[in-house]
Amino acid sequence: MPSIVPLLPPGYRSQPASTDDIPAIHAPVTICEREAYGRVQSDAKAVAADFARPGLVPESNTVLVLDRSGRLAARAWVNRRSEVDVHPEHRGRGLGAALLDWTQARARQGDSVVQTVPDADPAAAALLRSRGYQPLVTRPGCWSSPCRSSPRCPSRRRMRSPSGWRPTRAPDRTAGAADMV
Template identity: 35%
Template sequence: MCGVPAPLTPPDGLSVRPLVLTDARAVVEVMAAQEAHDTGEVSIEEADILGDWGRPSYDVSAGTVGVFDGERLVAYAEIMGADRGDAAVHPDYRGRGIGTALAGWMQAMAREAGSHVIGMPVPQGSPGDRLLEALGYHVRWQSWVLRLPAGAEIAPRELPAGYTLREATPADHEACWTVVEDAFLEWSKRDRMPLDDWLATVVGRPGFEPWNLRVVTDAGGAVVGVTQVFVANGEEGYVNKVATRRDQRGRGIAQAMLVDAFAVARAHGATTSGLDTDSRTGALGLYERVGMVVHATWVNRAIDV
């Protein structure tokens, strides 16, 4: 167990070690197996892991741990911030105490980082949800996976006079980061993501194309709205980020950006469209107003450490 940042004792016959970037594919396979078992569908992609792990400020080996059966990764956990983490156990290896051990590892890592709480997302009612509840974790917030029903069309939304919606250019990137981080930090209690880290998760995400990052500019050319959209798993137009500058809200900009994002995703092969939101944002009503429906509910469970 040399090199594991916090104590973790695996069940007999298994071993543990910190992960490295080349373990990303194995992590995706474990997460995909868990998602398929617990929700009936797979949303994770290797690009998601590589984008997050590619942040300049992130030390993969210092923030992760893997549980192995021989050379096969069967479970993993990571700390993505002082109070945020994620974990997955392959369904074939459940019932052996691995999930409980990973929860203990995450708690120890959070304490070492000076945090007083650690939490992670799980599908509501899933085995992971029940395990964390049994371990004393409380629900911090709910989140919802929303989908646009197959064949549904969103009525066009007009931008205010003088405003333009287009692909972002490299010259827009810093302004995009500012708009997105300002909007998300209104309700998310975390440090501002450094610009280079943000770029790694957006334009540095494997497979990035210019149409994935879109902006609304005002009559003076300033960026006032941003969306990040891509085609996930070859079929779903997924809106990963949508943000409007605070002083520009209530003018239909976010709705116009959603209409555009879903349309451009369809033009690039998407057959469905979706996004995630949570109870901290207050945005559920916005998405329902444009015709989206709740497809699945997740909870973020946390525990004081």
């Protein structure tokens, strides 16, 4: 499967991630988690587990976004689920939109994509809504969005709710999360 390179704003470049990048990836993930949840929820082993996902090919399923100085500004991976983190210092510059485009392009290559978005990140939820995503499933703390109903993403696969999660018809909440479709 050919690699897809995200179209990034000026001053940024991308490259695939490797297991050597796990410590560099985990550092901004902790910043994003602390901002979204008030505490760090993962450790470097959780990032390493992403690389161990069956079928994940780092060269085509991961991307690191580096700023002019070579520091990690954002990262994403896609493999049935997707995860995107943009360092708070680099938000509002189009990186989230570029990485959403990248995840949708990967979905068009055959991956069904689910994106989890914390309620504490209203800009990310607004970005997904602007692309036609709607809440699907709620759970405390985040939104998840399968790439299936966006006009730019032809995948029609439906995400199965994990055990203990309940679909909701009420996407507007002050706390909690929803899967976005």
